[in-house]
Amino acid sequence: MRYAIREMIGENCMTQQSGQQIYEMIYPRLQAGQSVELDFAGTKRFLSVFFNFAIGQLLRDIDPETLDRLLAVSNLSPVGQQAYDRVMENAKRYYSLDDERQRAFDAIILEQATLL
């Protein structure tokens, strides 16, 4: 299934709401093991909050390998690709932690925060 992002939310991909809109459309398909293509042709601006809500949070329930296999992203501008890569790298790290490690990670964050 191919989704034309510009037709769905316009040329700017910049808000939580538009990101959530994309997420809610593609999540059930990906969960069902179906392929999804997000076509960013004609889009112009991209903020990290959009990618975190649209795609980053998919990694909460879908492992990175499966997501890489099922989700294709096309026609992103270089600036958009840069933002996307940064968000996905961070999200993979964020969601890769299982519950136990998440607790340990949270403890480290707290400890770091205390030491600052």
Next chain:
Amino acid sequence: MTFITQTSMTIILRVPTLNDSQPDCTRLFSLWQQLQNLESQEVIVDFSDCRFLRQNAVAFLGGLARLIQSRNGKVNFVWNTLQDDIRANLTQNGFIDIFDGTQRKWLGNSVPYREYRYEDMDAIASYLENCWLGRGWVQIDSASSDEIVQNALEVYSNAFEHSASQIGIFTCGQRYPNLGKLHLTVIDFGVGIPPNVRQFLNQPQKLAADALKWAFKLGNTTRANKISGGTGLNTLKQFVKQKSGTIEIYSHDGYALITSGQEIYQRSPAFFQGTLINITVKCDSPAYNSSESTLFY
């Protein structure tokens, strides 16, 4: 520093000369502090003592006026106390038009003053692209413009998501041709970054400077619902460092200065509940390419 004279029904606010150094921001926050406990009063804004207003002061005064109005107060700008050059600037950037409606703006060298009550990122993107960068005074290719605007937009996005400002966000810019710089200020009158971090980490005693440092670290976010984040401010920081730009933040009792060579996080000399962010961009490069490090100071 006292800038107000108060009677039972009115307060006269005497605006001093305001540049954008730390003492100037301290004076701005002093204005805010002295107007904190007002309810339903008239504030007369007198510019007789003012010899210069930078864009940060313009944005701050606009926000302060809206804050007073949101508390059922009335704001009366005494325009005839303005020096001619300041009046010209406030006319150019639309400030007088927004609060008075009788003097239409003209652009000149100014970047317009804007208020965004709600998160209208399309309008803000257009503002940055067309009014801040896209005035023909920066020779820049489209990809580089997109990169700069996208990074600046992260500041607005962050403010709308986290500040909980009841009166929105206030912004103004200015071009300084002799200095070869573009400045941009973004201000919210919300809850401030340190309280958000303290609440998220459940560390009420955390120093504001440490909270600001935490907020700029990759992967750190106060976003709820287990949705990843913590890339926006860090991206902006990396971008500015890479391009030799400057970010300066005042939030609550915290202060941060980020340049290509240093990151300083410390206690702010004056308390301001919201957040004020100054971004400085170099604009005298004959041609800027996103692969080069020539645009920002």
